[in-house]
Amino acid sequence: MEILELIQANLLTPIILFFLFGIIAARIKSDLKIPEAISEFLPIYLLAAIGLHGGIEMRNTGFENMLIPMFVAIGLSLLFTLNHYQILRRLGKFNLFDSYALASTYGAVGAVHFSIGLSFLKNQGVSSEGYIAAILAVLEPLAFILAIFMTNMAVAKQIKTKKQSFSDDNAEIDIGLNQTKTKLSKVLHESITGKAIVILLGSIVIGYIIGKEGFEPIKIVFDDMFTGAIVIFMIEMGIIAGQRLDDIKKVGVFLTSFAIIIPLFNGIIGVLVSTALGLSVGGAVMFGLLMASASFIAAPAVLRHAIPQAKPSLYITSALGITFPFNIIVTLPILFTISTFVHSGEGAIDLFNFITEGF
Amino acid sequence: MKLYNVKLLTITCEILAQENIIEILKKHEITGYTTYEVDGNGARGLRGQGLKNEKNVKVEVIMREEKLQDVVEEISRTLFANYAIVLYVSDVGVLRPEKF
Numbered sequence: 265m266e267i268l269e270l271i272q273a274n275l276l277t278p279i280i281l282f283f284l285f286g287i288i289a290a291r292i293k294s295d296l297k298i299p300e301a302i303s304e305f306l307p308i309y310l311l312a313a314i315g316l317h318g319g320i321e322m323r324n325t326g327f328e329n330m331l332i333p334m335f336v337a338i339g340l341s342l343l344f345t346l347n348h349y350q351i352l353r354r355l356g357k358f359n360l361f362d363s364y365a366l367a368s369t370y371g372a373v374g375a376v377h378f379s380i381g382l383s384f385l386k387n388q389g390v391s392s393e394g395y396i397a398a399i400l401a402v403l404e405p406l407a408f409i410l411a412i413f414m415t416n417m418a419v420a421k422q423i424k425t426k427k428q429s430f431s432d433d434n435a436e437i438d439i440g441l442n443q444t445k446t447k448l449s450k451v452l453h454e455s456i457t458g459k460a461i462v463i464l465l466g467s468i469v470i471g472y473i474i475g476k477e478g479f480e481p482i483k484i485v486f487d488d489m490f491t492g493a494i495v496i497f498m499i500e501m502g503i504i505a506g507q508r509l510d511d512i513k514k515v516g517v518f519l520t521s522f523a524i525i526i527p528l529f530n531g532i533i534g535v536l537v538s539t540a541l542g543l544s545v546g547g548a549v550m551f552g553l554l555m556a557s558a559s560f561i562a563a564p565a566v567l568r569h570a571i572p573q574a575k576p577s578l579y580i581t582s583a584l585g586i587t588f589p590f591n592i593i594v595t596l597p598i599l600f601t602i603s604t605f606v607h608s609g610e611g612a613i614d615l616f617n618f619i620t621e622g623f
Numbered sequence: 624m625k626l627y628n629v630k631l632l633t634i635t636c637e638i639l640a641q642e643n644i645i646e647i648l649k650k651h652e653i654t655g656y657t658t659y660e661v662d663g664n665g666a667r668g669l670r671g672q673g674l675k676n677e678k679n680v681k682v683e684v685i686m687r688e689e690k691l692q693d694v695v696e697e698i699s700r701t702l703f704a705n706y707a708i709v710l711y712v713s714d715v716g717v718l719r720p721e722k723f
Contacts (some may be wrong), residue, residue: 300675304675466659504674512657559700561674564639564674564677565676566637567638568639568640568676569639569642569643572706573704573705574706576677577667580674580677
């Protein structure tokens with residue numbers, strides 16, 4: 265019951281209402297549009313605010329505590345990506361390229377999700393560990409790199425088997441492997457120097473340096489205006505999602521259910537695991553949300569180059585049109601309820617036993 | 624005024640293919656080109672709205688006929704299958720052929 269109430273309350277927050285409003289505006293074919301410069305500026309602003317917030321909090325908690333959650337997050341993210349691939353390829357019967365592209369879209373993290381999560385927690389009066397912003401930065405390129413690596417290996421293997429039926433000449437396979445290497449290093453370089461990671465890491469460092477007192481003069485922009493800025497961005501997100509609503513039919517029943525069940529499942533695992541690691545109520549929600557989120561801003565830019573054979577209409581539409589609305593409306597309150605529940609009940613150690621028994 | 628005949632290659636494609644095209648041009652030692660963002664409708668539906676990564680661009684390149692064959696061949700071989708792309712060639716006259 266409590267979950268339903270929370271979902272209902274969440275539905276009536278400005279963030280969600282403006283998102284739904286954006287969808288409606290797109291459906292009635294209004295020419296409402298957020299100017300391009302602003303919709304490009306807002307993700308940068310949001311990442312800067314997330315980074316500053318994270319950096320300031322990290323100054324209080326220190327670096328040591330973040331190592332274990334970070335490695336666990338990396339492990340989970342890779343595990344989830346491989347798991348998604350198996351589900352999509354075997355049950356969903358998607359081709360290799362679409363499977364890996366979708367698997368990594370859902371294994372990757374979303375900065376917009378993250379901002380909404382922070383704002384949600386702020387609304388509930390709950391704080392979270394700052395280092396989760398650093399985890400966000402580390403996870404950003406991870407799932408893509410794995411998927412690109414796996415795809416190229418699979419393609420190289422295919423070429424190999426085809427080649428062997430003709431001759432034992434290995435030259436072409438070497439070319440294939442070399443291409444894989446250059447592709448991977450290029451993706452790695454592009455994502456690390458990409459604007460998302462650069463602004464996020466830069467703001468974490470600056471936040472760490474300036475601390476609470478240094479933040480005071482810019483607080484009005486990066487803290488007080490944070491939710492307001494998300495609201496403006498939500499109009500844009502709503503419009504884009506609304507324009508894609510027709511495409512959802514093309515996505516199919518299987519992928520639609522995948523886009524709803526998988527994030528929820530990943531998110532709940534994330535909350536339980538991070539609670540077992542000793543994260544706070546808010547921290548576990550943010551950790552779970554990272555696991556639940558799907559990437560729709562970074563994903564097309566990376567995947568279109570690295571796995572051009574995959575259909576972008578599939579991974580963008582499912583991540584932005586289905587998973588994103590579902591996550592911010594339903595998954596987030598559920599994760600919050602679960603996190604509150606497991607934190608109020610038994611201790612972290614019991615819970616860890618519970619999880620390991622569960623597997 | 625004497626005009627020299629060269630070829631104008633125009634490519635309209637999704638913005639994420641722009642880099643691939645410029646790489647191919649570079650490989651064929653063509654460094655001069657003009658790009659601009661465009662909207663339009665085509666086989667993949669209305670393009671140029673919403674996310675920045677889903678915009679279209681138009682790339683214009685002037686080159687000599689000798690290079691054209693190879694460039695067009697490589698673009699069609701590597702990009703046609705996976706990207707939203709339209710390509711056409713026209714005859715144009717230039718005043719300073721040594722520039723191309």
